[in-house]
Amino acid sequence: MVLELYLDLLSQPCRAIYIFAKKNRIPFEMRTVELLKGQHLSDAFAQVNPLKKVPALKDGDFILTESVAILLYLTRKYQVPDYWYPQDLQARARVDEYLAWQHTALRRNCLRALWHKVMLPVFLGEPVPPQTLAATLSELDVTLQLLEDKFLQNKTFLAGAHISLADLVAITELMHPVGAGCQVFEGRPKLDAWRQRVEAALGKDLFQEAHEVILKAKDSPPADPTIKQKMMPGVLAMIR
Amino acid sequence: MDLELYLDLLSQPCRAVYIFAKKNGIPFKMHTMELCKGGSGQSPRVGTCRDIPEMRDMRFLSAKHTAILIYLSCKYQTADHWYPRDLQARARVHEYLGWHADHIRGTFGVPLWTRVLAPLIGTQVPEEKMERNRIAMDQALQQLEDKFLGDKAFLAGQQVTLADLMALEELIQPVAVGHDLFEGRQRLAAWRGRVEAFLGAELCQEAHGPILSVLELVAKKTFPVPQPEAYPNMLRRIARIP
Numbered sequence: 145m146v147l148e149l150y151l152d153l154l155s156q157p158c159r160a161i162y163i164f165a166k167k168n169r170i171p172f173e174m175r176t177v178e179l180l181k182g183q184h185l186s187d188a189f190a191q192v193n194p195l196k197k198v199p200a201l202k203d204g205d206f207i208l209t210e211s212v213a214i215l216l217y218l219t220r221k222y223q224v225p226d227y228w229y230p231q232d233l234q235a236r237a238r239v240d241e242y243l244a245w246q247h248t249a250l251r252r253n254c255l256r257a258l259w260h261k262v263m264l265p266v267f268l269g270e271p272v273p274p275q276t277l278a279a280t281l282s283e284l285d286v287t288l289q290l291l292e293d294k295f296l297q298n299k300t301f302l303a304g305a306h307i308s309l310a311d312l313v314a315i316t317e318l319m320h321p322v323g324a325g326c327q328v329f330e331g332r333p334k335l336d337a338w339r340q341r342v343e344a345a346l347g348k349d350l351f352q353e354a355h356e357v358i359l360k361a362k363d364s365p366p367a368d369p370t371i372k373q374k375m376m377p378g379v380l381a382m383i384r
Numbered sequence: 385m386d387l388e389l390y391l392d393l394l395s396q397p398c399r400a401v402y403i404f405a406k407k408n409g410i411p412f413k414m415h416t417m418e419l420c421k422g423g424s425g426q427s428p429r430v431g432t433c434r435d436i437p438e439m440r441d442m443r444f445l446s447a448k449h450t451a452i453l454i455y456l457s458c459k460y461q462t463a464d465h466w467y468p469r470d471l472q473a474r475a476r477v478h479e480y481l482g483w484h485a486d487h488i489r490g491t492f493g494v495p496l497w498t499r500v501l502a503p504l505i506g507t508q509v510p511e512e513k514m515e516r517n518r519i520a521m522d523q524a525l526q527q528l529e530d531k532f533l534g535d536k537a538f539l540a541g542q543q544v545t546l547a548d549l550m551a552l553e554e555l556i557q558p559v560a561v562g563h564d565l566f567e568g569r570q571r572l573a574a575w576r577g578r579v580e581a582f583l584g585a586e587l588c589q590e591a592h593g594p595i596l597s598v599l600e601l602v603a604k605k606t607f608p609v610p611q612p613e614a615y616p617n618m619l620r621r622i623a624r625i626p
Contacts, residue, residue, distance in 0.1 A: 194530075194531055195483075195527065195531060206472055206475075208475050208476075208479055209479055209482075209483075210478065210479045210481075210482030210483055211482065212478055212481075212482045213475050213476075213478035213479040213481075213482050214475075216474075216475065216478050217471065217472075217475040217478075220471055220474070221471055233455065233458055233459055234455075236454075236455075236458075237451050237452075237454070237455040240448070240450065240451035240454050240455070241448045241451040243451075244448035244449070244450045244451050244485070245448055247482070247485035247486065247489075248485060248489065248490060384516075384626045
């Protein structure tokens with residue numbers, strides 16, 4: 145039975161999983177769950193993930209949620225090249241360390257930047273006070289500095305000399321504020337050079353394809369009122 | 385060089401690391417860090433994130449609790465149940481840890497800040513935020529019980545894993561400041577009983593002692609008063625309470 149992935153490329157962890165599966169030629173069937181149409185809130189999707197979140201994986205009877213768990217599952221099941229999640233104990237711990245950090249830091253800031261700058265005002269028609277947006281963007285700035293100083297340092301990739309899950313998860317996060325029109329890489333030559341290395345390692349075409357949706361987020365037509373009503377509680381909880 | 389752990393047992397992930405190392409007979413040298421004492425001058429990890437627990441094992445340094453637990457379980461080849469080799473069983477542990485990072489971590493530590501640490505440095509968290517925190521904890525506990533625990537003995541299966549340890553330590557935090565989360569949640573209370581029985585009463589007492597005596601120390605005014613140089617970090621933490 146073929147692997148099924150429930151994804152929406154608007155979501156940053158979904159993009160990481162999509163790129164990972166494609167890049168490693170893991171055969172899968174894509175089940176698109178359109179977040180902006182509220183499809184993740186449907187009863188049908190609740191059968192797959194009662195928590196009503198993407199991404200989700202279905203491998204026969206085995207259903208798995210949470211992006212890092214899915215990436216690690218694919219890594220182990222399909223025996224992808226070692227550098228994604230190295231066998232070496234300390235190298236692996238570096239990747240784990242980044243994956244643990246990003247959850248509470250970069251993830252939150254990138255998500256808030258996108259929603260405060262674009263999705264709330266443009267898609268949901270909810271104006272965001274300028275001071276809220278300014279606070280969000282300055283928090284993002286602090287986190288980007290940490291990413292550069294503490295994780296990237298002078299290395300080629302976040303966890304060492306090779307690309308790993310850490311880089312994939314990081315770049316797909318950063319494309320969120322980029323999609324919102326933030327100049328994430330401006331004035332950060334080290335981070336910008338890293339981005340180019342990551343893009344090259346993943347392949348330009350694949351990178352482009354996975355990010356088409358987010359790069360067009362700015363032009364989303366306004367949500368229809370029913371969808372908006374359905375989505376608001378979840379959105380507010382997500383970006384709180 | 386021996387493994388060195390930089391811990392404060394008032395911190396929930398630090399306790400998880402401490403219990404894990406002790407329970408598995410991993411030899412380590414403990415450096416006690418006091419979060420409220422501000423700087424981490426004694427920490428060897430200068431100039432980087434001052435997260436604890438920190439671990440120093442030869443030249444290897446790491447700063448995130450789940451990474452530390454995974455590292456320890458691999459390096460010391462602890463019993464398989466903690467972090468199972470089986471593909472699907474291990475995925476269940478990671479599934480929990482991912483959810484935990486978003487819904488448990490950062491939420492269950494809040495009551496200690498609102499009830500004890502904030503007043504200690506003369507600040508108050510608005511009631512509105514405290515209410516929001518209670519709601520967030522309730523929702524998370526419901527999902528924890530329904531989605532993760534279900535009818536199983538433990539969160540990721542029929543045996544104790546890193547998931548149970550991480551969860552238990554977080555849930556102890558509000559309990560220690562008088563918010564008994566287990567009241568009226570029989571399934572969760574029974575799970576707590578199973579995890580603590582597995583870990584052993586003595587080890588639990590030792591690891592939970594400091595946090596469980598916080599209210600008593602505050603009442604007796606013997607809880608260490610934070611140093612002024614700790615204030616900026618503490619205020620930043622308080623400001624981040626949603």
